Amino acid sequence: MTSLPNNAGSKKLGLVIDLDICVGCHACAVNCKEWNTGGHSAPLTDENPYGNDPLGVWFNRVHTFEAGDGANGRTVHFPRSCLHCEEPACVTVCPTGASYKRESDGIVLVNADNCIGCKLCSWACPYGAREYDHADGVMKKCTLCIDRIGNDNLPEQDRVPACVSTCPASARHFGDLGDPNSDVSRLVEERGGYDLMPEMGMKPVNKYLPPRARPVTTAPGAGTQEPAEPVTGSTGSRFLDWVDRALSR
């Protein structure tokens, strides 16, 4: 049923991603691919993998953005995957019932046996989280590693999504964002975690922690800041003016 669950529990499993810490190493994306190509939605097909124009299914991709200008500008590594929204348009547009939001924990999943591969869910997702597998003819997406997080065969510390377990900088956190006392909820509270594109109305569960504030530099070249000193003004002394001119050449 692609209507959203009426009796959704309070549990909202999701990720919290710390943009202050992420170093952009892509390990989360690679381990995601590694695990999931043998997991619930296996395989994550690659087409033409060794050719000039490879195309493949990835659930997690790391973008890098520049924010701000000049010396106050920052380079921010930005992992992006399914946000397991509370009101996911990708689920309600599905004509077959293949897309669904799991009542017990809010994870958004695709039943590959019912998917007709119409791709409308990928059109409905503003976050670009769903990727079509041309070889299987079905849509695939992040499962929040449902085959890890409840897997009794794994040691307890490994029962987290592959991206979280592999992050060398601990920039990724997994937990219940519906529980205000969970570690992830407290982290969001402390650090001012936010939603991506709230104007789309999907109410994402995953949260992003902003890069921590830095002292604003006013050094010359600091982008939109005023120049520190006009270099051609008179100092009142002919000698100092000459030094100023000489050094300004």
Add this chain to the structure above:
Amino acid sequence: MHPAYSVIFFTTASGAGYGALVWLAIFAATGTVAPTTWTGLAAFAVALGLVTAGLLSSTFHLGHPERAWRALTQWQSSWLSREGVAAVLAYIPTLLFALGWIVFETYQGAWLVAGIATALTALVTVACTGMIYASLRAIPRWTDATVVPVYLVFALASGGALAFTVFAVIASPAPEWAWAVALVIAAAWALKFVYWQRIDTAAPVATAESATGLGGIGRVSLFEAPHTSDNYIMREMGYRIARKHAARLRMIALLLGAAVPVPAFLAAGFLGGIPTAILALAGLAALAAGVLVERWLFFAEAKHAATLFYGTDTV
């Protein structure tokens, strides 16, 4: 958005087919064309043929066409499912309407009720098609209030041109009906022009800053994409058409779709007989080309929010 040929063909062909069914009901209600086996066969073959070809083509782009029946199950939440259900339901009155016209050579009484039901279910199906696009918040320009009306009026315009032309060729109906067709074609392009004006001047709904949440630091721009080659999202959602090409294609659409057919059908209304049939055929051909360009642009011009993660500034 990537303008997939299967979707362009489906929306234009089935739109024209459903529009033609509406006009068949109008022609029946007004007694414009005699209900003979021959007129019925020709008209329903063209209208139902286009509807059916469109529906079939829409299943060809599916990853699993053999599961297409499942798309009829989620009508409670999905406009695509509602469209499928409406399309199937529309066949019931349409086949009855066709049965009366073709086999019993009548469209009076209960058969006319089937005709009216045909027109209503056809319009509902086209409206569902429009709502599939209009309900996608991720493509802000498609949520414009004119999108569904544009789909409906283009179905009526192309369907009217089609139904009138079929009858002009085989049955010589009152030529004045061509004026009604010309009027609806003009209305369709006027509404499309309003859509183009609105999407050109609409304020952005989302930005690279809101997509990343980094706007507090400053202007956000993509420094490095996740991969060196394209991915599915970039190919499917990232299709972009140069603004100057879009402007030129809009002119081509208007020339083919309005500047040729509107005068052709206006003139056809004064003549009658073979000249009317020839003018209607010419007008229909130009209109079809214009509508295809219009539909191609509808997809090609639309910007998807996911492209904000791949270097687009605003959508």
